[in-house]
Amino acid sequence: MEVTGFPDLAQRYRVQAVPKTVVxxxxxxxxxxxxxxxxxHVQQAAEGAGLAV
Amino acid sequence: MALIAEDVAAQLKDEFAKLVNPVxxxxxxxxxxxxxxxxxxxxxxxxxxxxxxxxxxxxxxVLDIEKVEQLRIARIPAIAILGAEKDYGxxxxxxxxxxxxxxxxxxILDVSRGESGxxxxxxxxxxxxxxxxxxxxxxTPT
Numbered sequence: 274m275e276v277t278g279f280p281d282l283a284q285r286y287r288v289q290a291v292p293k294t295v296v297x298x299x300x301x302x303x304x305x306x307x308x309x310x311x312x313x314h315v316q317q318a319a320e321g322a323g324l325a326v
Numbered sequence: 327m328a329l330i331a332e333d334v335a336a337q338l339k340d341e342f343a344k345l346v347n348p349v350x351x352x353x354x355x356x357x358x359x360x361x362x363x364x365x366x367x368x369x370x371x372x373x374x375x376x377x378x379x380x381x382x383x384x385x386x387x388v389l390d391i392e393k394v395e396q397l398r399i400a401r402i403p404a405i406a407i408l409g410a411e412k413d414y415g416x417x418x419x420x421x422x423x424x425x426x427x428x429x430x431x432x433x434i435l436d437v438s439r440g441e442s443g444x445x446x447x448x449x450x451x452x453x454x455x456x457x458x459x460x461x462x463x464x465x466t467p468t
Contacts (some may be wrong), residue, residue, distance in 0.1 A: 274418075274419045274420060274423055274462055274463060274464050274465065275418075275419065275420025275423075275426050275466065275467060276420070276424070276463060276464040276465065276466060277418065277467070278362070278403075278420040278421060279401065279419065279421070282464070283335065283464070285465065286462070288464045289466055291391055291465045291466050292463055292464065292465045293463070293464045294461065294462070294463050294464075295461070295462045295463075295464070296459060296460075296461050297459055298460075306394060308444060308445065308448055309448075311450070312448050312451055315455070315459050315461070316451065316455065318459045319455040319456050319457050319459050320456070326434075
């Protein structure tokens with residue numbers, strides 16, 4: 274997602290530094306990270322989304 | 327005039343020599359709403375001409391609504407990088423310029439190989455997820 278063309282998304286996800294990764298709608302981090310960290314974020318997002326009870 | 331310079335096209339042809347399976351690039355643009363998106367369309371069409379295993383299909387974001395919905399295109403310009411038979415869910419939004427052009431080329435090669443580069447352990451854990459997860463990576467051209 275090349276963010277300069279989409280200021281609405283930059284604002285919505287508060288993109289101030291890049292690369293910024295948004296997993297699901299709630300889990301976010303800036304920069305690169307190890308594979309295990311990304312997996313943890315993805316698992317967290319998959320579980321978190323299920324809490325809408 | 328071509329958007330991809332001759333020397334860059336020659337380099338890309340070398341890169342695309344590594345293609346394993348065919349890759350389809352579906353590009354979505356709309357001249358009236360977003361003139362810039364037409365440039366992405368031209369770029370993708372030029373990419374499609376660089377290797378017989380690479381094909382480009384152009385769609386209008388407003389008129390080709392069926393394709394927009396099928397591939398879940400949210401905005402333009404958009405490029406869907408699709409395997410011959412499989413959609414890995416990879417979409418690129420915005421202008422693929424600067425470093426992002428390299429990202430597009432890498433995505434094409436990954437889809438062609440059908441290989442994410444993730445470890446077996448990670449792939450098993452991802453296979454066990456209870457629901458699909460949307461991952462968005464925001465970047466700039468520089």
